[in-house]
Amino acid sequence: xxxxxxxxxxxxxxxxxxxxxxxxxxxxxxxxxxxxxxxxxxxxxxxxxxxxxxxxxxxxxxxxxxxxxxxxxxxxxxxxxxxxxxxxxxxxxxxxxxxxxxxxxxxxxxxxxxx
Amino acid sequence: xxxxxxxxxxxxxxxxxxxxxxxxxxxxxxxxxxxxxxxxxxxxxxxxxxxxxxxxxxxxxxxxxxxxxxxxxxxxxxxxxxxxxxxxxxxxxxxxxxxxxxxxxxxxxxxx
Numbered sequence: 001x002x003x004x005x006x007x008x009x010x011x012x013x014x015x016x017x018x019x020x021x022x023x024x025x026x027x028x029x030x031x032x033x034x035x036x037x038x039x040x041x042x043x044x045x046x047x048x049x050x051x052x053x054x055x056x057x058x059x060x061x062x063x064x065x066x067x068x069x070x071x072x073x074x075x076x077x078x079x080x081x082x083x084x085x086x087x088x089x090x091x092x093x094x095x096x097x098x099x100x101x102x103x104x105x106x107x108x109x110x111x112x113x114x115x
Numbered sequence: 116x117x118x119x120x121x122x123x124x125x126x127x128x129x130x131x132x133x134x135x136x137x138x139x140x141x142x143x144x145x146x147x148x149x150x151x152x153x154x155x156x157x158x159x160x161x162x163x164x165x166x167x168x169x170x171x172x173x174x175x176x177x178x179x180x181x182x183x184x185x186x187x188x189x190x191x192x193x194x195x196x197x198x199x200x201x202x203x204x205x206x207x208x209x210x211x212x213x214x215x216x217x218x219x220x221x222x223x224x225x226x227x
Contacts, residue, residue, distance in 0.1 A: 004158075031213060042119070042204050042217030043159070056214065091158060097213060103149055103161040104215065111156070 002026060004107035006092050012113045013082055020078045021110045025094030032075050033104060034067055035091040036060065043091055049075060050097065082114045117142045117209050121218035128195055129226055136190040136221045138205030143183050146208040149215070150179050150190050153202045162203075163190070195225045 005024045013019050025032050030051050035043035046065070047057045051072035061067075064082075069075040079086055089111050093104035118141045128134050138148070147166050151159040163172045163179040165188070171180040178191040192199060202222045206215040 033214065035215075040219065042206070042219050043215075045214040045216070048214060089156075093159075095213060103164050104213070105161070106151075106159040108158040109156075 004092055004094050004105050006090075006107040006110050008110060009108060010111045010113075012115065014115050015082060015084060017082055018078065018080045019082060019112065020076055021090055021092075021112075023075045023077070023092030023107060025074070025092070026096075026105055027073075029094035029096050029105070030072070031095045031097045031104075032069055033093040033095075034075070034077055035093065037089040037091055037109070038087075046077075079112075082112075084114045087112055087114045117145075117207060117216045119205055119207060119216050119218035121203075121205055121221050123221060124219065125222040125224075127224045127226060130195060130197060132195050132225075133191070133193050134195055134223070136192070136203050136205075136223070138188040138190070138218055140186045140188075140205075140207050140216075142209055143186050144209060145183065146213075148179075148181050148188050149206045149208075150177075150188075151204040151206060153204060153220070155202075159204065192223075195223075197225050197227055200224050 007022045033048040034046040037043040049069040064080045067077045089109045091109045093106045095104045122137045149164045150162045165181040176193040181188045202220040204220045205218045
């Protein structure tokens with residue numbers, strides 16, 4: 001399967017712990033996006049990369065959140081000192097730019113539960 | 116700031132019925148509008164993408180229209196089936212970066 005993959009699929013952690021999620025995009029895609037989705041809501045944009053450069057960060061991305069894409073391939077999203085409000089589905093997507101005729105391809109998501 | 120609204124929030128219909136889902140957005144300066152499907156606990160699957168210069172797109176039993184000037188889009192599903200049960204999300208791309216602004220979705224249930 002050559003789609004977007006995310007690992008882990010589920011993560012349960014205690015408040016105050018650090019967690020890291022990984023996203024592997026479709027191999028030829030140079031853009032990678034992170035979104036967060038809480039129950040009953042649509043996904044909200046967090047940040048995106050073009051190759052290894054992080055070009056935009058949402059105000060939703062507090063100082064406890066950091067994302068990297070060191071070699072322009074896979075990406076990691078780390079949350080430090082997790083809080084119960086961080087519980088959500090974290091979705092990764094990728095696309096090939098600058099085509100605006102193509103969609104973003106989403107991974108299955110990582111569901112985070114903070115106890 | 117772009118805001119996207121979807122009506123209704125939930126919809127239950129008998130199998131075979133034709134139905135319409137609605138999406139509205141506040142900033143008409145969009146590059147495109149997309150409709151996605153999301154099954155419970157899963158990621159998103161793209162259904163249709165309409166460029167800002169287009170009026171509609173069709174795929175099988177699905178037809179999406181776009182009226183950019185009025186900030187509205189509709190997704191028409193013909194001859195609904197139980198397998199169509201899912202949450203349908205509307206999203207618009209505005210500004211640079213290709214990031215998407217999503218609505219809260221319409222949860223559809225098609226009953227036998």
